Amino acid sequence: MKVAVYRKEHFNAAHRLHNPEWSAEENERVFGKCNNPNFHGHNYELIVKLLGPIDPGTGYVYDMKILSDLIKTHVLNKFDHKNLNLDTDEFRNLNPTAENIAVAIWNILRKKIDTKYDLTIRLYETERNFVEYDGN
Numbered sequence: 001m002k003v004a005v006y007r008k009e010h011f012n013a014a015h016r017l018h019n020p021e022w023s024a025e026e027n028e029r030v031f032g033k034c035n036n037p038n039f040h041g042h043n044y045e046l047i048v049k050l051l052g053p054i055d056p057g058t059g060y061v062y063d064m065k066i067l068s069d070l071i072k073t074h075v076l077n078k079f080d081h082k083n084l085n086l087d088t089d090e091f092r093n094l095n096p097t098a099e100n101i102a103v104a105i106w107n108i109l110r111k112k113i114d115t116k117y118d119l120t121i122r123l124y125e126t127e128r129n130f131v132e133y134d135g136n
């Protein structure tokens with residue numbers, strides 16, 4: 001039997017969607033206002049899902065306090081109130097789309113959480129735009 005636990009967090013960050021191999025016109029055509037050279041911000045909502053067995057001792061799948069601390073230490077401290085393009089190693093040479101941010105967060109947390117738990121990252125870039133990544 002497996003049960004899913006979820007932790008919801010949020011962070012604010014600035015970014016610019018841009019492909020340096022394309023012309024300015026092509027970038028503007030593809031990314032529109034998200035290509036603004038002066039960057040723009042989003043209030044990201046992050047949902048981390050862990051799927052695993054209930055520990056018979058604690059009754060927990062995973063201690064949410066520990067999960068919260070892991071996210072704060074390894075994800076929020078890295079991305080919150082940052083310019084993703086300029087301030088982070090992850091996106092210095094990678095377009096900080098919602099998809100790429102979700103994969104980056106999954107890669108960070110996967111190293112910190114036992115593989116007996118399936119990990120899924122859902123990331124809301126706006127209220128209506130969101131992505132999900134589970135390592136597949």
Ligand SMILES: Nc1nc2c(c(=O)[nH]1)N=C([C@H](O)[C@H](O)COP(=O)(O)OP(=O)(O)OP(=O)(O)O)CN2
Binds near residue numbers: 127
């Ligand atoms: N596949 C992706 N498509 C888009 C991404 C992305 O990361 N992956 N990102 C963007 C923009 O950065 C941004 O999310 C779009 O903002 P906006 O158009 O303002 O979206 P809203 O949901 O706030 O507004 P609507 O008017 O409801 O669209 C674009 N595409």
